[in-house]
Amino acid sequence: MGNDSEQIRTLVERWAGAAHRGHLDTVVEDHAEDIVMFDVPPPYEGVRGIDSYREVWPAFFEWQAQGAAFDVEELEVTAGRDVAFAHALVRCGTEEELAARPGFRMRLTLGLRKEAGRWVVAHEHHSFPDLSGSEPRSEGEAEGGTKGSA
Numbered sequence: 001m002g003n004d005s006e007q008i009r010t011l012v013e014r015w016a017g018a019a020h021r022g023h024l025d026t027v028v029e030d031h032a033e034d035i036v037m038f039d040v041p042p043p044y045e046g047v048r049g050i051d052s053y054r055e056v057w058p059a060f061f062e063w064q065a066q067g068a069a070f071d072v073e074e075l076e077v078t079a080g081r082d083v084a085f086a087h088a089l090v091r092c093g094t095e096e097e098l099a100a101r102p103g104f105r106m107r108l109t110l111g112l113r114k115e116a117g118r119w120v121v122a123h124e125h126h127s128f129p130d131l132s133g134s135e136p137r138s139e140g141e142a143e144g145g146t147k148g149s150a
Contacts, residue, residue, distance in 0.1 A: 022061035
């Protein structure tokens, strides 16, 4: 199927598409039996094991079915011989949430390992920036500029 980075990129894109469409079997298929996931909602100690991982998705699918976006916008993959990691920015939110904060993105980090010649996700971490003290800034704002308004 191509090189390791391409295989992982395909795995992540397939996972994200399945998460958006609510296809549970595809969401879990490329995950290790001993997956550990740290997610935005509880449990704060993480989700451990494929059965627990499978159990958290139906609530997300219900929210997603209300018209929310879940689009990978930026994906970087670093692959070694038998371990790899990937990080991405994901446009995740309802139309209203994204209209209120157009640049707001979920951060996704994955740790992968090869098992029997195929890549599986062993660790998955989702987070959003903490906005309790400020609003997210665009690249221009981070460099001292301001973001124009439409």
